[in-house]
Amino acid sequence: MSLLSIEGLSKSFGGVHAVSNVAFSLAAGEMLAMIGPNGAGKSTCFNMINGQIQPDAGRILLDGEEIVGRPPHEIWRRGVGRTFQVAATFASMTVLENVQLASMSHAGAVRRFWRPMALYPVEQARDLLDQVGMCEQADRPCGDLAYGDVKRVELAIALANDPKLLLMDEPTAGMAPKERIAIMTLTRDLARRRGIGVLFTEHSMDAVFGFSDRLLVLARGRLIAQGTPDEVRNDPAARSAYFGSDRAFEGIRT
């Protein structure tokens, strides 16, 4: 059984079919990339899987269980971590506190009113920050970080609940090429090691073709192609949808 399986997913905003009849599945430990031009419906798909918006139709099964209609915080409890297209962290807290709060939420220890946060253990949070290479900046306010670093913190936060499924909306936007490779390598290692299924969108083709096991190509809300990077690269429909030319992916090496 696949970790995530999606059937007939649809969503319209007014008269615009943002996502129509999309179906795919994702296995544990798999890196699945979702690509498509702006407005193809990628973020809408993410927001539906994570419960932020409700689909008009379709099923989303996580480990065989329907999650449509559940609020985001409940979906998170079932093991779905997520990073946002526009990175979102808690600006009034330090990097460490951001991650610590996420792990405390995972432990169900958020509604406590007496013992100061500073006295709760931070080892797990430090460990997560170490994994994404943010240990030195642990005590800086999150509001002061460079954008690429905020993305790393987001990843650490997303990992705090030991997720089965990681949704990453443009995880490397705003990063230098070198950082991009580093963060994608890290993500792939985590996916393999812990058996996390990763669904990610990206505009940078080296991240997409270099790190995905399979690709989904979306255009105007429809899934027009899917397969391994090689298959998609040679798919004329995918090429022309993506850049309006069938030579879009030439020159991209894996």
Added chain:
Amino acid sequence: MSLSGLFVQALNGLAAASTLFLLASGLSLIFGVTRIVNFAHGSFYMLGAYVAWSLTDRLQGAIGFWFSIIAGAAAIGVIGMIVELTIMRRIYRAPELFQLLATFALTLVIKDATLALWGAEDLLGPRAPGLAGAITILDRRVPQYDLALIASGPLVLLALQLLLTRTRWGVLVRAATQDRQMVAALGVNQAVLFTSVFALGAALAGLGGALQLPREPAGLSMDMTAIGDAFVVVVVGGMGSIPGAFVAALLIAEVKALCIALGDWQTPLGFIVAFPKFTLVAEFAVMAIVLILRPWGLMGRPDTTIRPQGSTSSLLTQPGTRQSWFIAGFALLLFAAPLLVEARSYTLVFGIDVLTAVLFAASLHFLMGPGGMHSFGHAAYFGLGAYAAALCAKALNWPMWAALVAAPAGGLIGAILFGWFCVRLSGVYLAMLTLAFSQIVWSVVYQWDGLTGGSNGIVGVWPSSWYSSKAAFYCLAVIVCGGATLLLRRILFAPFGYAMRAARDSVARSEAIGLDVRRIQWIAFSIAGAFAGLAGGLFAFSKGSISPETLGVSRSIDGLVMVLLGGVDTISGPIVGAAVFLFLQDQIARHVEYWRAILGLFILALVLLFPAGIVGTIRAWTLRR
């Protein structure tokens, strides 16, 4: 209730709806374009009536009368323009809370200016020449002027719609209402657009006030009743929507008229429901229902335009242990001082006032600062606590300690009930809903003579004999208020406090780490209500009597000023703010006749010059060095 009676009330309602619409359309226009919720709009309405009174006093005849009405509206437009150029212009980029406070400060200044120019007496205006009579409809006499007023609403709506759809200026206004950043990016001179919109909005309010003159005398309380009504209409109609304001004005005026027309109703169960008493609550009840069903009003849209301005909130740092002890010791010494020097009783009474204000401000800060929920009706919970304590002490003869336990319970129950609705909204709508609930509580307390003593309130709420000396009660206040304030602080640094700030900083991120944002905000709202209730309970025992004023809007605003005065992003801010505010109020009110104007100017100075508050400004200075 006869059919003709119902009909006449319906006509009455239509006339009231026209006035409401004139008032609300200007407010809505101003909000749509500038995103400022103009508290001073009611003051423009009041000024319109006063200016028209002065003009009609000098100019006789039909031409003189109608000229006075138009000239009055124009004069208010000019005043609006001056206000925009001198004050509004400087606060467009400020947080919305500061904008509300600045415009509130303006109402204080305008009120005292009106008092100085026209005196405290109500001024009776002339009948409208040519429309002074009445005509008979269904055997009832309906004033001709009311019929003219009924026509004025749709006429102004038509004129506004033509202006907005047929002129270039109107296109710009509509564009700016949808997305003002985009309009700015297209090279439109925003300064001129904003000034003209503000002037037009003010003129409409002035027109509404001037037209009201033949129906009711010009008085100093017009501004607050008008602004309350206008807020409700605008929020129900959808902020920024002119047709929405029209529909909402009709709806609310007719619901009120219906309440009056229904009269007393003998229920089958035997007791009597007096519908006319519901008029005070009716509009706020309509607003609460609409906001719950359609959070953006009948014809409003979800705010698509306000892009995040970047987080302004700074890190909250917990002081080190030694620093904490130092602060605690200093505070203890400060509060022990009046006792050590055998102070006069006045100092102790003032000290108790400061202590209850500190706790009230701390509970509001808890909600507004770390909680990110701006409440314009926090006094409701303070008042519920005060009334709970007073009723338990007087009606049930409970001992003082039990009544002081009932106080936070009263605040808590109110906050749990209203908070459930409030946390479904955010920003200005949340602020307005909290205001609506506090007005409902106020109306209920004001009208429920049998239980609350109505406008007289409850007198003779005295502490138990052990605390009857001022010094003993002062000690109690130090312990209760100090302890409760520290407890609030403790919660802020506990995991729950972090969760509150998380929900404020980013809703999406909070949900995505498993935090149930609404539930967290609901709990925070309830906690804040309980602590405000405790402050209210102490207040009741320290004063010995309470009245509906205890939970009026002005107390809510006082609380906001205290919090902002201290600095909303600091923890010790509300404490410093409450102390400084009370000291100033005490000093100014004792020595100056026009203390409201002074207070208003003081708030304006604060908002324009020290937006970070006292503690925030000091911290910025020390960080710079």
